[in-house]
Amino acid sequence: MDILKKLTRKSRIKSPWLLHFDCGSCNGCDIEVLACLTPVYDIERFGIINVGNPKHADLLLVTGTVNHRNKKVLVNLAEQMPEPKIVVALGSCGLSGGVFREAYNVIGGVDKIIPVDVYVPGCPPKPEAIIDGVVTGLEKFSKKKDG
Amino acid sequence: MARTIIPFGPQHQVFPEPIHLKLVLEDEIVKEVVPALGYVHRGLEMLADVRDFHQMIQICERVCGICSTIHAQCYCQGIEELMGIEIPDRARFLRVIWAEIHRVQSHLLWLGLFADAFGFESLFMQCWKIREKIMDINEATGGNRVNPSINIIGGVKRDMNPDMAQWVLTQLDLVEKEVNHLEKVLLNDYTVKKRTVGKGVLTREKAMELGAVGPTLRGSGVEQDIRQIGYAAYGELAHRPVVGIDGDAYSRNRVRFLETLQAIALVREAVSKLPAGDISVKVKGKPEGEVVTRVEQPRGELMYYIKGNGGKNLDRLRIRTPTFANIPPLLSMLPGIELADVPVIVLSIDPCISCTER
Numbered sequence: 001m002d003i004l005k006k007l008t009r010k011s012r013i014k015s016p017w018l019l020h021f022d023c024g025s026c027n028g029c030d031i032e033v034l035a036c037l038t039p040v041y042d043i044e045r046f047g048i049i050n051v052g053n054p055k056h057a058d059l060l061l062v063t064g065t066v067n068h069r070n071k072k073v074l075v076n077l078a079e080q081m082p083e084p085k086i087v088v089a090l091g092s093c094g095l096s097g098g099v100f101r102e103a104y105n106v107i108g109g110v111d112k113i114i115p116v117d118v119y120v121p122g123c124p125p126k127p128e129a130i131i132d133g134v135v136t137g138l139e140k141f142s143k144k145k146d147g
Numbered sequence: 148m149a150r151t152i153i154p155f156g157p158q159h160q161v162f163p164e165p166i167h168l169k170l171v172l173e174d175e176i177v178k179e180v181v182p183a184l185g186y187v188h189r190g191l192e193m194l195a196d197v198r199d200f201h202q203m204i205q206i207c208e209r210v211c212g213i214c215s216t217i218h219a220q221c222y223c224q225g226i227e228e229l230m231g232i233e234i235p236d237r238a239r240f241l242r243v244i245w246a247e248i249h250r251v252q253s254h255l256l257w258l259g260l261f262a263d264a265f266g267f268e269s270l271f272m273q274c275w276k277i278r279e280k281i282m283d284i285n286e287a288t289g290g291n292r293v294n295p296s297i298n299i300i301g302g303v304k305r306d307m308n309p310d311m312a313q314w315v316l317t318q319l320d321l322v323e324k325e326v327n328h329l330e331k332v333l334l335n336d337y338t339v340k341k342r343t344v345g346k347g348v349l350t351r352e353k354a355m356e357l358g359a360v361g362p363t364l365r366g367s368g369v370e371q372d373i374r375q376i377g378y379a380a381y382g383e384l385a386h387r388p389v390v391g392i393d394g395d396a397y398s399r400n401r402v403r404f405l406e407t408l409q410a411i412a413l414v415r416e417a418v419s420k421l422p423a424g425d426i427s428v429k430v431k432g433k434p435e436g437e438v439v440t441r442v443e444q445p446r447g448e449l450m451y452y453i454k455g456n457g458g459k460n461l462d463r464l465r466i467r468t469p470t471f472a473n474i475p476p477l478l479s480m481l482p483g484i485e486l487a488d489v490p491v492i493v494l495s496i497d498p499c500i501s502c503t504e505r
Contacts, residue, residue, distance in 0.1 A: 022164045024187045027501050028212025028293040030164065031256060035282070038259075038275035052159065070165060070186045073157055099209055102197050105190040124212065124293050 012058055012084075013138050015047030019057035019081065023074050023110065025064025028124035029091040033061055036127045043131060054080040059137060061130075062116075065093040065100050066107045078114045084144035086137040089116045090130060092123045099123075150178070155489065157186050164500040168493070172486060180481045182474065188504040192464050199459040200226060200434055204298060210466060211502040212293050213256060216249045217444050218466075219298040224378065225440035225453045226300050230432055236422045238302035239380040243417045245289070245297050246379070246442075248315075250410040251322065252281040253445035254403050257497050258333065261400060264490040265342040270332055277325045280318050288315065302427025312418045323411050326404075333404055343397035347480040347492035350394055359476040360469045361447020362402045363496045367394035373443035384416050396495040403497070406445075433457050444469050446497045468502035 022030050036043050037050055051057050054077045066074060078087065089110040092098035097108045110116050117140050120133035151172045157165035165186035171179040194206050207222040208215040220242050227234060259274030282292045288307060289295025297303045307315070333339060349359065354367040364371060365388055372388035374381045389405040391398030434455030441450050447469030454463040473496045480492050 021158055022187070022501075024189055025501065026209040026212040026215075027164065027499065028209070028215070031212060032293065035275065035279070038279070039272050040276060040279040054158075064187070065189060067186075067188060069188065070157070073165065073186065077158060099206055100189045100191060100194070103190040103194055105188050123209075126292060 009141075011047075013141050015049075016058040016086075016134075016138060016141075017049050017051045017056055018059050018061055018134075019052075019054050019077065020050055020061045020063075021074065021077055023062050023064045023070050023094070024067045024106070025091060025093055029063035029094070032124045032127055032130060033063065033090070036130055041127045041131065043134075048134075054078075055082065057081050058085060058141075059134065060085060060087045061090055061134075062087065062094055062110045063090045065097050066110060066113050067105045068107065069105075071107065071113050074110070074113055084141055086117045086140055086144075087114060088118045088120060088133050088137050090120045090133070091125055092121060095119050095121060149173075153486065164498075166498065166500045168489075170481075170486065170489065175485050175487075177481050177484055177486060177489065180478050182478065184500075184504055186504070187501045191505050192466060195461040195464040197460070200455070200461055201300060203461065203464065204300070205296070207466075208294050208296055210468070210505055211499050213253050213499060214249060214444050214446070214449075214502070215294045216245050216297065217442055217449065219296070220246055220379070221440055221442040221449050221451050222453070223298045223300050224442065225438050225451045226434050226455075228440060229434040229436055229438050229453060229455055230300075230430070232301055232428060232430060234302045234428060235425045236380075237306075237424045238426050240417050240421050241303045241307060241426065242298065243380045243384065244307065244315075244414050244421075245295060245303075247410040247414045247417070248281060248284055248319075249295075250445045251319075251407055251414075252278055252285070254407040254410070255281065255326070257403060257445075257494075258329070258400070258407075261491075261494050262333075262339075264494045265339070267339065270329075270339075273329065277322055277329075280322050284315055284318055287311070299427060301430045302425070304427070306426050307421075312421065316415060316418060319411050319414060323408065326407055326411075330404065334401055339400075340397065342488075342491055343400055343495075344395060345393075346396045346484065346488050347495055348393070348395045349476050349480055353479060354394065354476060357475045357479060358472050359447075360472045361444070361497075362399050362406065363447065363473050363476060365389060366391040366399035366402045368392050373441050373448050376441070378440075378442060380417060380420075383420065384413055386413060396491055399495050433459060434461070446470055446499055446502070447472065466505055468499070468505070470496070470499045470503040473498070474503070 167183040255278040262270035435457040452465040
């Protein structure tokens with residue numbers, strides 16, 4: 001059993017599976033997340049896959065500001081992910097609300113709703129910055145307990 | 148089988164953005180579709196109350212990251228009309244160049260996502276690989292991959308020197324060559340045809356009646372493009388709208404593919420006719436009165452209504468985006484098709500939810 005746990009822990013750090021949720025962003029960050037997966041940056045070669053099901057995911061990439069309607073969806077997705085999980089907030093909007101912080105339907109950054117482990121600034125962050133953010137997040141896996 | 152309701156979204160792998168469709172099914176056939184919007188609503192039109200009319204350019208760029216330049220262009224065009232500003236000829240041509248580069252980027256993005264919707268993963272990768280060259284052009288000329296942010300009221304912020312323009316053209320030559328390679332697969336491949344021909348048909352009459360815009364309208368055989376009214380420098384460039392005939396997903400795919408090549412040709416022509424001179428004029432005063440301006444976005448007609456009161460904040464800013472106009476046609480396409488075709492049909496109108504909900 002121990003070997004299996006060790007193996008899971010190792011592969012989680014080597015090839016985490018991503019869940020990407022657009023939480024009211026302008027698409028700028030989302031297309032950069034997708035650009036990470038495509039041939040020029042190609043993080044898929046490490047076995048990092050963008051999955052649709054939160055139950056399969058290790059990492060949650062959240063882009064954009066949280067609003068009153070999608071906060072429930074965000075919490076729902078984060079709760080469905082198995083422990084240990086890492087939440088990465090992308091872009092100025094995900095960090096603080098960005099240029100939209102004064103708009104009436106904007107609550108603010110992602111960390112007002114769910115705990116965030118890594119913040120990636122930029123409007124939008126470049127794919128290199130996103131990859132760097134994810135790698136920083138992976139280092140935190142070793143400090144988190146298995147669920 | 149009894150009626151079943153399948154929720155489609157808000158978090159779904161086909162869309163990078165959240166939209167929620169309630170699909171009412173009988174067996175595998177869609178009977179009714181109920182959309183639920185509002186997941187990306189930020190309320191940015193109201194930001195006109197707190198930001199002055201110059202700062203609103205940056206907000207308008209972030210209505211949608213995929214067509215940011217064109218949103219800002221439309222906004223600046225409206226304010227210039229209100230204040231009676233005549234922008235220099237060079238600025239008009241530069242706006243066309245950046246707008247068309249953006250159109251190539253947006254269409255390649257869409258061609259990739261469309262391929263992904265019917266499970267053609269390698270085609271998706273290929274389209275996005277080509278698109279990276281356009282992102283490099285954006286970064287080299289504008290300083291940012293996604294938001295080059297070149298429009299200001301009274302002209303453009305950055306100039307393009309002859310060396311840079313030449314480099315852009317050589318990059319676009321490479322892009323054109325690679326896009327031509329895609330033609331064989333995108334338009335003639337057996338699997339692609341099997342998934343798209345005859346799916347989601349929108350007749351010419353129906354498209355006109357429901358107010359479809361952009362490639363969705365042109366795919367149904369209506370020759371209508373806002374670039375025909377000749378805003379910016381389009382009046383001086385050779386341009387004829389690309390039209391399809393059948394009004395199905397394949398026809399819309401073909402229109403977008405040909406428009407990609409057309410946009411590259413327009414950039415080439417605009418660079419060759421680029422006049423010398425200033426790139427912007429000084430702006431004095433505040434906007435007063437109301438105006439409606441339109442431009443052609445990659446997804447269709449974009450309309451801004453601007454009302455100024457002579458102060459630094461605008462009274463009202465209203466944005467009508469192309470996807471908003473294309474949702475009624477989409478809802479009329481869906482009933483009667485199979486569940487497996489829903490992603491293909493939904494993507495065939497090129498939905499941009501962050502535009503729609505602002």
